[in-house]
Amino acid sequence: MANQRNGSATRKRVIEVTKQLVNEKGFNNTSISDIIQASGVKKGNLYFHFPSKETLGIAILQEAADEFFRFLEASLQGNRPLEKLGSFFDAVLEKHRSAHFVGGCIFGNTALEMADSNPNIARLVEDVFRRWADMIANVLREAQRGGELDASLSPTRFAKHIVATIEGGIMMARLTKNEEDLKDCLDTLRAFLGM
Amino acid sequence: MANQRNGSATRKRVIEVTKQLVNEKGFNNTSISDIIQASGVKKGNLYFHFPSKETLGIAILQEAADEFFRFLEASLQGNRPLEKLGSFFDAVLEKHRSAHFVGGCIFGNTALEMADSNPNIARLVEDVFRRWADMIANVLREAQRGGELDASLSPTRFAKHIVATIEGGIMMARLTKNEEDLKDCLDTLRAFLGM
Numbered sequence: 210m211a212n213q214r215n216g217s218a219t220r221k222r223v224i225e226v227t228k229q230l231v232n233e234k235g236f237n238n239t240s241i242s243d244i245i246q247a248s249g250v251k252k253g254n255l256y257f258h259f260p261s262k263e264t265l266g267i268a269i270l271q272e273a274a275d276e277f278f279r280f281l282e283a284s285l286q287g288n289r290p291l292e293k294l295g296s297f298f299d300a301v302l303e304k305h306r307s308a309h310f311v312g313g314c315i316f317g318n319t320a321l322e323m324a325d326s327n328p329n330i331a332r333l334v335e336d337v338f339r340r341w342a343d344m345i346a347n348v349l350r351e352a353q354r355g356g357e358l359d360a361s362l363s364p365t366r367f368a369k370h371i372v373a374t375i376e377g378g379i380m381m382a383r384l385t386k387n388e389e390d391l392k393d394c395l396d397t398l399r400a401f402l403g404m
Numbered sequence: 405m406a407n408q409r410n411g412s413a414t415r416k417r418v419i420e421v422t423k424q425l426v427n428e429k430g431f432n433n434t435s436i437s438d439i440i441q442a443s444g445v446k447k448g449n450l451y452f453h454f455p456s457k458e459t460l461g462i463a464i465l466q467e468a469a470d471e472f473f474r475f476l477e478a479s480l481q482g483n484r485p486l487e488k489l490g491s492f493f494d495a496v497l498e499k500h501r502s503a504h505f506v507g508g509c510i511f512g513n514t515a516l517e518m519a520d521s522n523p524n525i526a527r528l529v530e531d532v533f534r535r536w537a538d539m540i541a542n543v544l545r546e547a548q549r550g551g552e553l554d555a556s557l558s559p560t561r562f563a564k565h566i567v568a569t570i571e572g573g574i575m576m577a578r579l580t581k582n583e584e585d586l587k588d589c590l591d592t593l594r595a596f597l598g599m
Contacts, residue, residue: 235517237433311520317575321516322430324578325506335579362595369585370592373572380512380571381564383519384530390564397565400557401596 220258223248228269232312235322236266266330273315274337281344290352291404298395305379306388313383317376342368371398415453418443423464427507430517431461461525468510469532485547486599493590496570501583508578512571537563566593
């Protein structure tokens with residue numbers, strides 16, 4: 210029981226440290242010895258929990274995905290569907306502003322780093338974007354049912370467009386370290402939504 | 405004269421090979437010995453042309469930028485401003501389709517890899533996005549003057565939005581290796597533009 214608790218604490222610590230390192234240097238550039246050094250976890254113990262760097266990569270993305278979907282659900286707040294979406298846009302801007310536009314989005318970063326080289330990781334990130342777009346599409350459908358949004362618009366396409374624009378906006382703001390580019394992208398989305 | 409020609413051929417060869425390697429593995433993951441091996445250029449000769457990996461990184465980005473702006477200008481073809489933009493959207497989709505959605509956009513990839521770690525390279529990529537958005541903004545202004553586009557829309561913001569959406573759409577299509585996500589993003593842009 211005590212061992213299991215320690216095991217789970219080790220797992221958690223390794224995931225936390227690796228997420229930080231991958232955010233700073235990318236997945237390929239983070240070595241097992243970096244993780245050992247930063248976490249203080251012994252090599253044998255690390256391999257016991259994560260037999261390969263890929264399993265560790267998948268674990269940190271799953272953890273990041275859980276965190277992101279909690280954030281998404283918590284920020285989709287409001288009385289009307291478009292108000293919910295507006296709150297989510299505000300929360301995205303605030304999240305990256307408070308990180309000073311450093312680090313960006315772990316899914317976007319991993320997408321560009323691993324899409325061509327690691328199909329398992331690519332599938333996982335693809336799934337995050339898909340689930341994210343599905344949740345946004347549901348809000349858009351709600352807005353259409355309530356007459357808040359033009360019924361001719363395709364919720365599926367527009368939801369994908371929102372995800373793509375946010376990812377691109379985060380990328381641009383990360384270069385300038387300034388909120389303007391991301392804010393402009395979000396404001397344009399608001400304009401299209403008639404918000 | 406012959407030496408100068410050889411020097412320039414070497415430079416060109418190194419840039420070409422490095423661009424390919426960076427596209428496949430990223431900048432940080434491409435080592436000087438990878439470049440030496442793939443190009444067949446001797447180490448001393450390589451350092452004569454590019455004293456550091458950063459100068460080489462800047463050279464390949466400048467070369468890629470020249471190429472991209474030639475592509476952008478060549479694809480903005482049409483009688484009306486929005487027709488020009490539509491041709492550019494078609495050309496973007498075709499470019500990535502013919503690459504089977506492998507490699508993505510060198511500027512987006514470099515943005516996410518280097519934005520936090522190398523300010524000189526970040527400035528260069530930022531400048532590419534800025535020039536790209538400026539050219540799109542000019543086409544949008546032309547469309548507004550000709551009455552083709554709603555005058556209340558901000559050309560500067562919308563141009564940035566277009567760049568961000570294309571970058572995000574390329575990222576998503578690179579994960580799925582399928583044109584649908586990028587096509588959906590471009591079609592949504594067309595809808596907003598009343599095309």
